[in-house]
Amino acid sequence: MTKGFFLAVSVIATLVLGLTFYLYYQKFYACGLGLSNSRETWGQFGDYVGGVSNPILSFITLLLTGYIAFKVAQSEEEKENREVRRHLFDLQFSEFKNVLDIMGRINGVPDLAQREAVSVLYVAEMGLISFASSNNFLFPFLNTEGNVYEILIERVRAIRKIYIEQEGPDVVLTPELDQAINAYWAASTAVRIHMQDFLQSHLR
Incomplete structure (x- = not known):
């Protein structure tokens, strides 16, 4: 499940970036405007890409952080449960041993x-x-x-x-x-x- 989640997030992030460039291309380059030699234009392009993609990528990052935190907490809980079960088994084994000792004395x-x-x-x-x-x-x-x-x-x-x-x-x-x-x-x-x-x- 973890691999599938990260794969899905990676695909979504790639689509977001791809869609950002595609919309820009359709609006300007495909209309025959070509590539600009103006730094100002490229700066505006960078602002456009960042303004569109950053909020979405930040949200995806938030999802990833929350998911990782959840998996870590789940792992710790499973580890704690294993410790509890092991301790319980040790107690049960100890009590059984006492019964065996009693039966040994009876023999x-x-x-x-x-x-x-x-x-x-x-x-x-x-x-x-x-x-x-x-x-x-x-x-x-x-x-x-x-x-x-x-x-x-x-x-x-x-x-x-x-x-x-x-x-x-x-x-x-x-x-x-x-x-x-x-x-x-x-x-x-x-x-x-x-x-x-x-x-x-x-x-x-």
Whole structure:
């Protein structure tokens, strides 16, 4: 569009100058008056050309200046928008990383004693709840009921409840606990896939 605009302005300016000379030619030279040897006449000719073309060319220059100023402002706005989007992406990536760190700590729970595992699960659950409740502006999908992060929180809560109900330092892998862990793995996989899809879509 920029090239087309400048081309159009150049054509208009050329036509203006050409029309100025053409009208003068038709009025004087074509009538058999010929070229004058008088400086005064040439001075009058220069005044004529300048008087006719200068206002028009000044208007064209004003248009060019306004257009260039507009394009510069537009470019700055686009640059600012890119910076905002990049900053937003960095925030989103950072929050996703926090969720991955939480899931990493949960993955180590089976190797812990009962009391320590309950503590880790509680902290993890609170971290996930904080992520889901305080990042609605970053992740609109968190406003959707039953999203994968809500399901993940429910799975962590279910595992923690089973751990609390068990007595003694050692945790017994009951069928109920095994089922809850498998459900957690499915939910965490869904979360990882969602994160990957979300980030890839926002990198385009």
